[in-house]
Amino acid sequence: MRDGVELVEGVHKLAVLRANAIGDYLVRLPAIQALRAAYPAAELVLLGTGWHAGFLAGRPGPVDRCLAVPPTVGVRDDRPPAPAAEVERFFARMRAERFDLAVQLQGGGRHTNPFVCRLGARVTAGSRAPDAPALDRTVPYTGHQHEIHRFLEVVSQVGAAPGDPGTAAGRDRCRPGRGGGCPCRG
Numbered sequence: 001m002r003d004g005v006e007l008v009e010g011v012h013k014l015a016v017l018r019a020n021a022i023g024d025y026l027v028r029l030p031a032i033q034a035l036r037a038a039y040p041a042a043e044l045v046l047l048g049t050g051w052h053a054g055f056l057a058g059r060p061g062p063v064d065r066c067l068a069v070p071p072t073v074g075v076r077d078d079r080p081p082a083p084a085a086e087v088e089r090f091f092a093r094m095r096a097e098r099f100d101l102a103v104q105l106q107g108g109g110r111h112t113n114p115f116v117c118r119l120g121a122r123v124t125a126g127s128r129a130p131d132a133p134a135l136d137r138t139v140p141y142t143g144h145q146h147e148i149h150r151f152l153e154v155v156s157q158v159g160a161a162p163g164d165p166g167t168a169a170g171r172d173r174c175r176p177g178r179g180g181g182c183p184c185r186g
Contacts, residue, residue, distance in 0.1 A: 007159035008123045011039045014101040015094070017047045017069070017116055017126075020076075025052065028105045029062075030162065031151035035103065036062035038160035045097070047119075049076060067094075074111025095120035101158060105151045108132055108141035125157050 014035065018028050025048070036044055046052055046063045053066040069075060070082035070090050081087075097119075104116045104126025113133045116124050124135035127150060132141070137157040142150065152162065 005156055005159045005161070007038060008101050011042045011100040013043045013045065013097060013099050014039060014103065015045045015047055015097070015099045015119055015121060016063075016103050016105055017075070017112060018105045020049070020078075020106065022051075022055070024106075027147045028151050030148055031103075031105055031155045031160075033062045034152060034155045034160040034162040035158075037162060038155070038158070039101075042100070045099070047094075049078065072111075072115065075106070075115050091118045091120075094118070101125070103155060103158065104135065105154060108143075109135070109138075123158070125154060127151075127154055 016028075016032055016035065018025060018032075032044070032046070043064045044062055046056070046066045047069050048066050050068045052063075053068070056063050056066055070087050071077070071079040072087060073081050082090075099119055099121035100123065102116045102119045102121035102124050104112045104124070106112045107127070108129030109126055109132030110129060113124075113126055113128065113135055116126060116135060117133070123137070125137040126135050127141040128134055128138040129141040139150075139153050139157060145153075155161070
């Protein structure tokens with residue numbers, strides 16, 4: 001248990017949905033690092049875009065593997081939507097991955113929560129705007145919240161809770177030589 005929230009039992013493989021540009025990835029990095037710390041033995045798979053695999057290859061970090069998400073309305077809008085058959089093949093491959101946990105770190109969930117549900121994970125988590133379907137563990141989506149804090153709040157719902165860089169303890173962790181790693185740096 002971390003900060004009063006139970007870890008999900010038996011997580012051997014977890015997926016994180018974040019299929020956008022580099023700045024979006026970097027803003028989610030503290031939350032992804034918190035997941036890695038909470039589930040150190042699990043394979044952490046980033047569901048992103050094609051550039052993620054090349055960019056992260058050979059670099060130290062919390063991600064074990066990257067899989068490209070097909071262009072999909074509201075999830076990956078950088079290209080026209082992929083044909084339905086391609087999207088169905090993607091979800092069949094994702095269900096075959098047998099994720100224990102899937103975490104949505106991409107907005108309020110109107111399009112992304114149904115996407116995460118289709119992965120077939122045993123437990124799902126993410127944020128939820130009023131017009132979004134629920135996941136197993138959600139936090140209300142607040143538009144006026146710093147994104148780093150929003151997604152740290154999301155991962156806290158599955159027991160992943162690093163020191164908050166906005167607190168004295170979190171800032172202290174970010175000082176060189178303090179140990180423990182900085183949640184706001186990769």
